Amino acid sequence: MSDESSVNGESQANEGSPVSEEPSADDDSPTGEPSRAADSTALRAESIVQSFGDVDVLSGVSLSVARREVAAVVGPNGSGKSTLLHVLAGIAAPDSGSVSVEYQRGARRVGYLPQRPAFREGFSARDTLSFYAQLLDGVDSEDVDATLERVGLGDVADRKVGSLSGGMTRLLGLGAAVLGDPSVLVLDEPGSGLDPAMVERLFGIVGDLAADGTAVVVASHELPAVEAHADTVYVLDEGDFLASGSPEVLLADTDTASLSAAFLEIIRAQTGESTVRAGAGRRSSESRVGHRSSESGVAEAEEVPTDE
Amino acid sequence: MSDGSGTADTSETGTERPTAIVQDLFVVATRELRTIVRTPALVALAAAFAVSVVGVAWAGTGGGGGFVPLTLDLLTFVEVLVPLLAVAFGYRSILGDRETGELDVLRTLDVTRIAYVGGVYLGRALALVSLVVGTLLVVGLFVPFLTADIPTFLAINAAADSGIRYVRFVVLSAAFTLVVLAATVGISAATRTVRTAFALATALAVALVLGIDTALVAGLAGGLIADNGLAALLALSPNSAYRGLVLSSAVGVVGGADVAAGEPLLNGFGLLLWWVGSLAVAVWRVWPAVESVAE
Numbered sequence: 001m002s003d004e005s006s007v008n009g010e011s012q013a014n015e016g017s018p019v020s021e022e023p024s025a026d027d028d029s030p031t032g033e034p035s036r037a038a039d040s041t042a043l044r045a046e047s048i049v050q051s052f053g054d055v056d057v058l059s060g061v062s063l064s065v066a067r068r069e070v071a072a073v074v075g076p077n078g079s080g081k082s083t084l085l086h087v088l089a090g091i092a093a094p095d096s097g098s099v100s101v102e103y104q105r106g107a108r109r110v111g112y113l114p115q116r117p118a119f120r121e122g123f124s125a126r127d128t129l130s131f132y133a134q135l136l137d138g139v140d141s142e143d144v145d146a147t148l149e150r151v152g153l154g155d156v157a158d159r160k161v162g163s164l165s166g167g168m169t170r171l172l173g174l175g176a177a178v179l180g181d182p183s184v185l186v187l188d189e190p191g192s193g194l195d196p197a198m199v200e201r202l203f204g205i206v207g208d209l210a211a212d213g214t215a216v217v218v219a220s221h222e223l224p225a226v227e228a229h230a231d232t233v234y235v236l237d238e239g240d241f242l243a244s245g246s247p248e249v250l251l252a253d254t255d256t257a258s259l260s261a262a263f264l265e266i267i268r269a270q271t272g273e274s275t276v277r278a279g280a281g282r283r284s285s286e287s288r289v290g291h292r293s294s295e296s297g298v299a300e301a302e303e304v305p306t307d308e
Numbered sequence: 309m310s311d312g313s314g315t316a317d318t319s320e321t322g323t324e325r326p327t328a329i330v331q332d333l334f335v336v337a338t339r340e341l342r343t344i345v346r347t348p349a350l351v352a353l354a355a356a357f358a359v360s361v362v363g364v365a366w367a368g369t370g371g372g373g374g375f376v377p378l379t380l381d382l383l384t385f386v387e388v389l390v391p392l393l394a395v396a397f398g399y400r401s402i403l404g405d406r407e408t409g410e411l412d413v414l415r416t417l418d419v420t421r422i423a424y425v426g427g428v429y430l431g432r433a434l435a436l437v438s439l440v441v442g443t444l445l446v447v448g449l450f451v452p453f454l455t456a457d458i459p460t461f462l463a464i465n466a467a468a469d470s471g472i473r474y475v476r477f478v479v480l481s482a483a484f485t486l487v488v489l490a491a492t493v494g495i496s497a498a499t500r501t502v503r504t505a506f507a508l509a510t511a512l513a514v515a516l517v518l519g520i521d522t523a524l525v526a527g528l529a530g531g532l533i534a535d536n537g538l539a540a541l542l543a544l545s546p547n548s549a550y551r552g553l554v555l556s557s558a559v560g561v562v563g564g565a566d567v568a569a570g571e572p573l574l575n576g577f578g579l580l581l582w583w584v585g586s587l588a589v590a591v592w593r594v595w596p597a598v599e600s601v602a603e
Binding site: 119 | 419
């Protein structure tokens with residue numbers, strides 16, 4: 001795990017990320033279970049800068065995600081989450097920086113679930129995935145059926161896409177993303193607009209996919225689900241990571257009881273409204289709170305307001 | 309998106325084998341064909357077009373008057389309706405996938421831009437050209453049955469009414485259809501919202517049907533366009549080029565006088581320019597290239 005412990009550290013926000021280190025007996029999570037993050041790196045993004053006109057959307061963010069790891073990117077609306085995911089999925093080229101997928105296990109390297117997936121209405125769920133399967137080497141109709149079962153749509157495989165519920169459509173999007181066993185799965189707001197049961201079901205599937213060896217990056221506002229299923233949480237605001245670490249560590253660092261509360265504390269600390277309790281003695285070695293990247297992409301620590 | 313210097317090796321753009329590109333192209337084309345067949349609005353539009361063409365032929369002099377009169381009856385009709393059909397078939401072809409996010413998903417499958425745009429175009433073109441050609445051929449079949457003087461099918465005479473002339477008209481109509489469909493697919497690839505795409509596609513149809521010709525006539529009347537430059541300018545308008553080619557090769561001498569139809573070579577080149585240019589714009593604009601990692 002990372003030995004980055006100081007809020008005034010000079011390394012990149014994600015340098016020494018938990019995912020890039022060899023697993024060891026000490027890599028236990030606070031729950032006492034071995035962390036899924038303790039595995040080889042699957043996705044590495046370094047110093048990603050992205051601007052649209054005069055607007056800097058991403059300001060030199062870096063992260064790495066290991067096989068079997070669920071990394072969640074959380075942040076306010078407009079913080080740059082979708083742009084970051086586009087870059088990670090290879091859909092957009094950053095202005096500078098690099099993204100690399102460092103291993104391949106299936107027919108494709110990256111699977112992507114867009115924020116509001118939709119499909120051609122005249123086709124069934126099976127037809128839809130069959131189309132994608134034909135574009136992948138070595139993926140056949142059996143794989144399509146297995147994928148439909150995997151995402152829980154086996155019973156509605158022949159139902160027209162137009163008659164699927166919003167949750168089922170999202171699951172079909174997940175099916176399209178996981179078809180061909182991608183090394184890395186990039187999911188943009190998979191739970192947005194879904195009821196809590198469907199969100200839990202969807203995140204459960206995501207957890208299972210990670211357990212099977214996929215590296216997952218998910219942007220989400222569903223913080224309870226993120227808290228339950230993510231190994232690492234990156235808090236993104238105004239194009240930069242304010243904090244990162246396991247949910248348990250972020251809770252401990254912010255002295256809060258839920259990831260939602262921790263998130264608010266981190267955001268408020270950033271805007272100077274409140275306090276992140278950043279005492280070095282309390283700060284876990286797994287989290288970094290209050291970092292801001294400089295223009296060169298090297299993280300610089302900000303003074304975190306404190307009333308202590 | 310950005311055309312920045314950053315790199316991503318999550319895509320294999322530009323590295324696919326030609327056979328894979330062709331295979332992907334046909335997979336995409338097949339989906340486009342199936343989409344059209346399963347879209348009731350397009351099927352209804354196609355039926356309306358077919359019935360209208362038959363109606364025009366039947367009501368006009370065509371059926372009973374021979375192939376050349378039929379061609380002249382249908383020429384304006386095709387010039388007006390085919391651009392409108394192309395708008396309906398093409399303006400959301402790529403934009404629809406962009407809106408639903410399927411375009412982004414396809415990109416993670418390493419589908420190349422040529423395979424995707426080519427597939428979308430091929431599928432839509434097969435449907436639309438089949439409709440136009442099929443309808444025109446069916447109408448053409450009326451002529452031998454309704455004309456008192458059975459035409460000479462194999463005669464090639466400047467003044468003769470011939471089935472071969474009508475076939476030329478059908479082939480040129482297919483080419484015209486391919487060109488205007490390419491233009492609407494180009495618009496679909498280049499735009500990001502339905503409103504913009506619809507507005508541009510409609511403007512294109514209006515420009516093709518009325519705008520360019522009206523501007524040329526106004527230019528001639530106002531002395532802005534010299535008589536000797538008219539042929540080249542006509543060739544720049546798909547409708548004028550198509551009309552010129554039909555008049556020169558499928559109609560020929562009407563009433564003993566040559567038809568002023570511009571320069572066939574220039575007209576053919578004009579249509580080719582629109583076709584290649586439109587598809588090139590579509591490939592260029594459908595999504596930005598993401599460089600392979602330089603490491």
